[in-house]
Amino acid sequence: MEEAAMNVTVLPNQTLADIAIQEYGDLAGVFILARDNDISPTEKLTPGMTVSVPDVVINREMQEYCKANNVSPATSETSDSEVRLKIFTEQFTKEFV
Structure with a gap:
């Protein structure tokens, strides 16, 4: 039986x-997304494109946190190409540390 999938619209600066x-x-979901969308795990995504997201549970607690708090991470790049993932607030840190 195949997994159900939904589509997610890519936001500016989002990666798989x-x-x-x-x-x-x-992060294990990167490989599921890459496989299901027939792209490389490091593919540069274009804002507005859609990514098929199979209905799979990897980390239910974190998944529910992101959904409940409307967390939509986007990797930021500085001018010197340093990449930082800026997604979590102090609330997250207190809750999961």
Whole structure:
């Protein structure tokens, strides 16, 4: 039986890693997303494109946190190409540390 899938619209600066955290609560979702969308795990995504997201549970606690708090991570790049993932607030840190 195939997994049900939904589509997610890519936001500016989002990567598959960002969407994996947003939808699955875990970076392991990158490989599921890459496979299901027939793209590389490091593919540069274009804002507005849609990514098929299979209905899979990897980290239910984090997945529910992201959904309940409308967390939509986006990787930021500085001018010197340093990449930082800026997604979580102090509330998250207190709750999960």
